[in-house]
Structures are given as C-alpha cells and as structure tokens.
Amino acid sequence: MGKMIERIALERGHSIESRIDTPGETPAFETLDIAIDFSIPGAALGNICDCLEAGVPVVSGTTGWMDDLPIAERLCREVNGAFLYASNFSLGMNLFFELNAHLARLMSQFPDYSLHMTEIHHTRKVDAPSGTAITLAEGIIENSSYTQWNAGNESSKNIPITSERAGDTPGTHRITYESKVDQIEIQHTAHNREGFALGAVVAAEWLVDKTGIFGMKDVLNLR
Numbered sequence: 001m002g003k004m005i006e007r008i009a010l011e012r013g014h015s016i017e018s019r020i021d022t023p024g025e026t027p028a029f030e031t032l033d034i035a036i037d038f039s040i041p042g043a044a045l046g047n048i049c050d051c052l053e054a055g056v057p058v059v060s061g062t063t064g065w066m067d068d069l070p071i072a073e074r075l076c077r078e079v080n081g082a083f084l085y086a087s088n089f090s091l092g093m094n095l096f097f098e099l100n101a102h103l104a105r106l107m108s109q110f111p112d113y114s115l116h117m118t119e120i121h122h123t124r125k126v127d128a129p130s131g132t133a134i135t136l137a138e139g140i141i142e143n144s145s146y147t148q149w150n151a152g153n154e155s156s157k158n159i160p161i162t163s164e165r166a167g168d169t170p171g172t173h174r175i176t177y178e179s180k181v182d183q184i185e186i187q188h189t190a191h192n193r194e195g196f197a198l199g200a201v202v203a204a205e206w207l208v209d210k211t212g213i214f215g216m217k218d219v220l221n222l223r
Contacts, residue, residue, distance in 0.1 A: 001193060
C-alpha cells in the first residue's frame, strides 16, 4: 500500500518527504503538510500520536487497533489537530457502506430473515475480521435490532462474520439475508488495491488546512 500510495501521490503532483518502514524512525515533521499511515495494528496509535503532537494532520487506514481509536481522537481534540480514519478508502466500498445501512433499515422489518457476513482477504492480512467487515457490521447495528457481531453463530441479536484468507485476494465483502423461501445478497469485490490507495491520497488532499476528526463520509459528502 505504501508504494502504491507514493506512486499515486507523485502522479497527482505531490512530493514524498519521508518514508517510515521500521520502528524508531522519525520523519522531519517540519517538512510535512500531511502524513498517511498504513502500518500495522501495533504501530498505528504511536504513529498517529507522533504526527498529531507535531502538528501534522494524519490520515490512517490501518485496521486492527480500534480499541485505541478513542485515544487518538482525544489527543486530536486536545492539540486542535486534524485526523481522518477509514477502515476502507475505496469510493465503491464507501457507497457500499451506505447501501448496507439502507438495506439493514429495510430488513429490520422482516425478522424471518437471518443475517450472515463473509469477508475474504489475502493470506498476509493480519486482523480478522477485517476493519471493513466491522464497519459494515456497525452500520447494520445502527439501523436494526442487532446489538453485536462476532465470529460465531447468528442469533436475533448477533451478526456472525466469517473470515477467509486466500491467495492475493484484495478484498471481498458479502452481506446475506436468508429466509426459508429466498435469499437477498449484496457484495463488494475489489479487483485490486489501487482504489484504496487513490482514496487515501484524495482524503489527504481534502484534510489539508482542516481541523477536527473526520471520515470518508466527509470527504465524499455522504453525510
């Protein structure tokens, strides 16, 4: 992702002032207009806090560290900084988030349908379920009587998520509602990772000179 983000940023007329690949490296913060974090769960919070404390707006697409997200958001408010997090930067996926929420509102009126979610990613993906799957589950919870998700069995209050890891799959997310008589299914399939990288760069361009905590709904004017 880092290499793809760099290529797209350069194509769009930006320059790359620092690349951080190993723990302990420190960028020259005074040279930066914005930072983009696509790292690993154990490094994300530290990277984000370093940027915010240095007065550098930061965009993060790292997943698997959501328990610490409130810490980053609190620091952003304390320093009057700018922070944008998204579990998925793809334009298509962010439209899919909206479709998923709308379908959840419709299906909440029909309790005879059971719900199941499947996400498929490449074998190198560390976290499971994916951050995108969790965002989809949260969208359903906000618009239905479901109250939680897990990697177990479906119940009237629980959304089961199945995680599969196969080859070099960029990302597939499937939402299935099933009754005794039929099945309703929506699915988003990423053909490559370029859409994620482009979305991250577009988000970074949008965040410059802003203050606050944002998401892709703000970037794409979907609120």
